[in-house]
Amino acid sequence: DIQMTQSPSSLSASVGDRVTITCRASQTISSYLNWYQQKPGKAPKLLIYAASSLQSGVPSRFRGSGSGTDFTLTISSLQPEDFATYYCQQSYITPFTFGPGTKVDIK
């Protein structure tokens, strides 16, 4: 199975900050990397698919990059509604494994 790691596991940031989360796959997954946002008590929400494509309706401050094994999610200017947990997921091959998550909270 492909293992996904994320760093950091948590971070504290202020509104307006630039935030970067990294995700690494244990083997190459081309661009089959997706990012989801989850708020407490809610289902995950798709933000980025195919490593860098913005899902319809998602604000442009979210940006994904990378290919192969190393990927990044960047939030250019953190907004109050962005405080949440972020998960990367590979969809290259089943099992479609998720990273352990990065919790972004208020500094």
Place this chain on the structure above:
Amino acid sequence: EVQLVESGGDVVQPGGSLRLSCAASGFTFSGSPIHWVRQASGKGLEWVGRIRSKDDSYATGYGASVKGRFTISRDDSKNTAYLQMNSLKTEDTAVYYCTRQTSSYWYFDLWGRGTLVTVSS
């Protein structure tokens, strides 16, 4: 409205069985692979398994922790997918989500709200 709605979550004893349903509306369900993902309280997301469409012979796949105990099926005439869970363990306690997979790059663009399964004596 395009949506997935899970149901069937309950409290069940270890060793017991439960069947979850995932009802779809607002899109062509028959053409969509459906996955199940679970999340234990305070933990991350775990892929449970998936069922493909009729065009792909309804092929199924499962995560290692549930293989041999869980079975995914679907009834396209009812726009519903199912997760049959047998030999339940306390570690199966989680919120179970169903989700739709897209046809390219295979990401999950639509999620249900989830249903809670509690395995406890």
